[in-house]
C-alpha cells in the first residue's frame with residue numbers, strides 16, 4: 348500500500364511518476380520535480396489541489 352502520482356494526471360506533458368509508501372515522502376519528491384522540471388519555485392495552490400486530487404492510493 349502506498350501513494351502514486353503521475354504528472355500526466357494533472358495535464359502535464361511529462362513522463363514523471365513517483366511512488367511512495369507515505370504521503371509525507373511523496374510530496375517532497377513531487378515538489379522537487381516541479382521545481383527542477385517545471386520551473387515552479389513553489390507549487391501554486393491550484394496546482395497543489397490538482398496534484399493532491401491526482402494522487403492515487405494503491
Ligand SMILES: [Zn+2]
Nearest residue numbers: 354359361363
Ligand atoms: Zn513533470
